[in-house]
Amino acid sequence: MSKRLGEVARAARLQAGLTQVDVAERIGMATEVYGRLERGLMLPSVLSLWRLCVTLRIPADLLLGFSSERPPSWAPTPPVEPEGAQVRRLMRSVRKLKAPQLRTLRLMIASLLREA
Numbered sequence: 001m002s003k004r005l006g007e008v009a010r011a012a013r014l015q016a017g018l019t020q021v022d023v024a025e026r027i028g029m030a031t032e033v034y035g036r037l038e039r040g041l042m043l044p045s046v047l048s049l050w051r052l053c054v055t056l057r058i059p060a061d062l063l064l065g066f067s068s069e070r071p072p073s074w075a076p077t078p079p080v081e082p083e084g085a086q087v088r089r090l091m092r093s094v095r096k097l098k099a100p101q102l103r104t105l106r107l108m109i110a111s112l113l114r115e116a
Contacts, residue, residue: 001043001064001065002037002040002041002042002043003040004040004064004065005037005040005043005044005063005064005065006037006038006039006040006041007040008058008062008063008065009023009037009038009052009056009058009063010038012056012057012058013038013056016056016057018055018056020034020035020038023052023055023056026051026055027048027051027052027055028048028051029044029048049063
């Protein structure tokens with residue numbers, strides 16, 4: 001994500017005809033730090049990201065790589081929850097069990113699976 005942000009920020013800065021010094025001053029960041037940001041070595045704080053968007057006149061979703069219909073390659077795939085709420089309720093109950101109760105539950109599950 002930091003690499004993508006740096007590439008987009010650099011391209012927007014060049015298109016705006018600004019130097020790294022210009023942008024760093026306008027967003028309240030040291031020039032060296034801004035240089036690291038453009039090289040993809042760091043991510044800005046939320047406030048610095050906002051200031052960067054305003055200065056470069058670019059939306060945050062483009063800087064963060066959310067401008068396309070499909071998620072960016074670095075974004076993890078959200079886990080699929082089988083059975084949704086029922087499984088969550090069952091898991092909350094299982095977490096409250098003590099070791100002997102868990103062993104009994106494991107045996108019950110094994111027996112149910114054999115019958116299936």
